Structures are given as C-alpha cells and as structure tokens.
Amino acid sequence: MTSLPTPVTLADVARSAGVSKMTVSNVINNKPGMSEETRLRVQRAIEATGYVSNAAARLLTGKRANMIGVLTPRLNWPFVTEILQSASTVAEAEGLNLAIFTTASNPTLERERAMLLRTLADGVLLVIPSADEHQVFGNVVPVVTLGAYGERTVKVDNFEGARLAVRHLIELGHTRIAHVHGQHNDLRDAAEREQGFVSALEEAGLDVLPGYLQDGEFSEEGGRRAAHALLTLPDAPTAIFAANDRSAIGVMEAAAQLGLRVPHDLSVVGFDDIHAAAYTDPPLTTVRQPLQQMGEKAARVLIDLMRGETGVEQHVLFPASLVVRQSTAVPRAHQEVRVSP
Amino acid sequence: MTSLPTPVTLADVARSAGVSKMTVSNVINNKPGMSEETRLRVQRAIEATGYVSNAAARLLTGKRANMIGVLTPRLNWPFVTEILQSASTVAEAEGLNLAIFTTASNPTLERERAMLLRTLADGVLLVIPSADEHQVFGNVVPVVTLGAYGERTVKVDNFEGARLAVRHLIELGHTRIAHVHGQHNDLRDAAEREQGFVSALEEAGLDVLPGYLQDGEFSEEGGRRAAHALLTLPDAPTAIFAANDRSAIGVMEAAAQLGLRVPHDLSVVGFDDIHAAAYTDPPLTTVRQPLQQMGEKAARVLIDLMRGETGVEQHVLFPASLVVRQSTAVPRAHQEVRVSP
DNA sequence: TTGTATGCGTTATCAA
C-alpha cells in the first residue's frame, strides 16, 4: 500500500511560520487586516509544507462546499450526458463544483447517496428520479428535478412532442400506427408520450389497433423485441412511433432483419434527437428535446435557489420540435395508388 | 429561500430517546453489547426525528467516506461515459460511491477539484488527465489513470491499434493514406496513434506524403476541416485514418459534401468504436477499444489499491482490435483495373 | 450495558 504521509494541517503551517492557526486561516481566506510581512511569511510556509485545506473540517464549521450534487440513474445515456455536460459548464462558470453520483435506479442506492448529498451539497440536481427520490431532501437543500417529480422541475413537453410525431405520420397518410413505449413503472415520461400518441390518433379519428402498444423499455434491445412483435402481427403497422431514439434504433434493426426497408416499407419516428439519430441509416426522424438548454436552465434555476433568490420558476416546460429526416415517408399503399390511379 | 430547518444531530436523537450520544452512535454502527430495549427505543427516536448522519463530521473523525473520486475533462464524450458507466457498476457492487467531477481540461479547475478529492475520496480515478494532474495526489490517495500519465495506468494499445488500421488499408491496396490526428499538446494518445500510422506506412515502404497529416482535434468539426484540406489537395488521399470516431464522422461528412462516396471514392477508418460508429452511413470501420473492460479494470485496480493489497498491476495495456464495417474498400484505381485488366 | 472525556481540522468570536 502506498503509505499515507501525515496530512499537513493548519497547525503544521502555523508552527512552520511561527504564527497562530487563525493567522494562517485568515491568510487563506483573504481576510483583511494583517501586515504584508506576516501574510508573505505564511504564504511561504503554505507552499513549503504543501498544505491543502481539509474539506470535511471546513464543511463541519458550516462553511459552504460550493458543491452541486447530481443524482442520475446512469451515465451512458445520451440524454443524461448532454444535459449534465451543459449543466456542468454553467456550474463551472459560477465557481461551483458539480459532483455526479449514479443510483442505478436502485432505491437503496438512491437513498444512501441522497443522504450523503444532504450534508455535502449546497444544492441538488435530480435526473429522471423515481417517484419519491426528491422527498429525501425535504427542504434541507434546494432541489431541481430534470424529469417529472418534485417541486421544481425542468422537462420537455412530452405530450405535445408525441402528438407532433404522430401527426407527422398521419399527415403522410399512415393509419396503421403503432407505439413502442417506455417503462411505465415510475417514469411519467413514458406515460405522457403514450398519452400524446393516443390523443393524436383520437383527434384524427383513428383507433389504437389491438397489439399496437408494445414495451420497448427505452433500449435498443427492447425496441428490437417490440418491433418484432409488431411487424409479425397479421395486420402489421406501416409506421411506428418509438418513445425514444434508442428504441427507435432497435425498431429499425428489427425491420432490417425482417427484410423491410425504412422508410419504404415502414416509417419510424423516435424521441430525443440524440447525437446518433443523425447518423443512423436512414437518418432518424425524431422529436427533439433541447437537452443543452434544459441542462443550462436546470443549473440556473438551482443556483438561483441556492442564492436565496425569490420568485424562482417552479416548473419549466421546454417545447419539443420535430426533426424530419429520412426514416419517414408516405405509406406503401399510398405510393402504389399514386403509381396506378 | 427554502428555510433550512435545524439539522437533526446525534445529540437531538439522544435527548429524544433519553440516552447518551454514544448509545445512539453505537446503535447506528451496529455495535454489539446493548439491551434490545434501548436499541429499539433509539431506533424509534431516529425514525421520529428523521436523523441523518453528517458526512463531514464522520469524515473528520478519520472514518472512510467509501468514495471513489473521478476527474474527467468532459461528460459527453462516449469514451468517457462508457468507461465510467462500467466503473460505476463495479464500485456499486463493492459498496463504494463514485463521485464524478469535470475539469474541462482547465488546469485551475483540475487543481481545485483534485484538492477537494484529496480529502473527500478514498481513491481517485483520473480520466485522460493532463500531464501533471496526477501529481497533486502525491501518495496521499491511491490513483489510477485512464490514459497516459501516472504510476498506475489503464489504457489501450494506441500504437498497435493504429498499425492495425493502417495495415488494413494497405492490404486493401491503398498507397495514398492520410492521417487526421488528435491534439498533440498534452494528450499522448494522439502522438501514439500518429506514431503507429507512420510505423505501418514505413513498414510497407510507403511515405507520409506532404500535407497528409492534419489536425482533427478529436472532434467532428475538426475532422471536417482536416478532411476538406486533405481532399482538395492536388494529390488527394484515397484513404484516411482518423484518430478517433468523432473526427472520422467529420471526415465522412466532408467527403459527402465534396461529392465523394465512401468507401467507393474514399476509405475511412476511425478509432474507439463508439456506439454511433455502427450507425453511420456507411457503418464505420474502426479500431475498437474495450471501453467497458477498461472501466471495470481501472475500478478493480483502484479498489485493490485502496484495500492495501500488494502486487497490484502498474500498467495495464488492453489490446485494440479492428472492426471492419463498410467504410473501407479497395481503392478506386484498383477497382477500375480489375474491371478492365 | 451505558456514559464521559477527548480529538479530528477548521472557522467565529472576542480578547489582547
């Protein structure tokens, strides 16, 4: 084991400089009122000893940690990383540390880490938390949620976003439209997108056909499975709206495996507009969430809260927008009708 | 501002339960030797008061924080997130918290955050650190680096990986092969891949033609610029090896803009095998880094170090492998020769 | 089985 050398403390520096601990502390915190001479002597002693302040001790005296804590289920979801990257840029600009912890959507871990942040962080950002995760913080620490639950939330308009996607398909002439939804358990996003799907169909006088709702679990693998089930139906859909881009990619893979061409034989729409969506084959038509703006906004709201500002927005809803690429087209039947009227 | 209610401390719980602080502490830490009755009474008091232990205070007494600190330049690089996701899975399984901080490759931030981790973390994982970042930790805290610098490193064999890519192009018949490299400043990876490129050419008796080394900055935008410069050369290359997948994607975009078809008019090879590489058009031939394994291994080595195990590996080098997809083919001249021999 | 005294490294307070 690398031997841990005795950490240098304030007392060590004080002894080395021949002053008291308080003088050293005051030099470090740029307190006014001391002779240039001692200030210099202390500074030299700090350098010489290689002193580093102990965060725990400072925290204990009630000093702020300048830290925003983040709880997120995972790290390798583009949704998460895009948002956190921009949030971290804002935090850095404000001189705040952003500390990110993963919870794996595991209630025990969530609780444990939340407890830690309660004492370590000055503010907390929750990314797609489970239903009650935010309650842990009571009002000990200001909290902003990127997702559905909580008193302060920043999210995209899932309902209207889904309607945008489905209306696009309807306008192209599709009537047999299926939905690959996300997990329902405690992710309200999945439910809201599904509701938007149903609403758009109803508005156009269309029905949700039997078996036309399949769980894609927000993943490629889930999307593949769901699409396989849909496309082998006796009355298969001509268009699929997937609840996110990852499951949409799975849908496209399944279609290819079954020998269907996108968009000729099947139109596919995703949700999120992750980076990869522009590079799929064909490029994916999708509903865009302004992830970067959402991350920035969440950080800004939280920082305002931390600074004790009043009248901070409670629920920020970002509009979704449709990005039409090449995975959607007029349904096949229509194409044939046009060729031979 | 949300009013901060007085935090509940051990003393509060003790008073509420009519016992001393130590009894409460002992109950919390599952110390043996106390009547079931008091244990129960204390537990009820804990629940009633909503007590949560203060991490800073515990840290100060020399207790471990059970925390692995991570310093990474950014979050939205696939390289980073894939590695950290698997590292965090390992950490969770071992009951350790993984706290991630971004440095934006900014020396000041790096230093500041490193100082924080020195007292907060039991071990540190550095992701592609700058040359001297690891020195901050001295041997106060065990450190493992994912990248080039440091006493304990986990990385991919950049040199052989690059040779793999270039040999593949040579075997296809290319002779005019260019390299879009990464930033050289303090990222040794970029230099190693470039050296591999040169080495493979030399081995085959080929030259690095004038202007055939362009900086792609490891980004799409940089890749686009570099490719534009290369492809408008009087003696343009028939194949480009890019130092990572993101710049390779930029190369393909530039090629498309110039009306060149990949791989018919230009072969492209990347490095990393990020998720998106499988979904580009055409799917990208690339050198694969086993990111998941690397993240796991780094976490494992660090945890061994933290536990004081002896004989822990110092430098782990993972072999790279070539993933041949559809962005590489026989060069055009060869194709024509074959058609009319 | 339970309680008391002490110390961790820092900062606030107040006295010198």
Added chain:
DNA sequence: TTGATAACGCATACAA
C-alpha cells in the same frame, strides 16, 4: 494586527 478559546458532529478509548 494577532492569538486563545470554543464550537461544528461524530467516533474512539476508557471509565462507571
């Protein structure tokens, strides 16, 4: 302009 003392919340060591 500087320094002594107490306090933050917890855990270790030891006493009762």
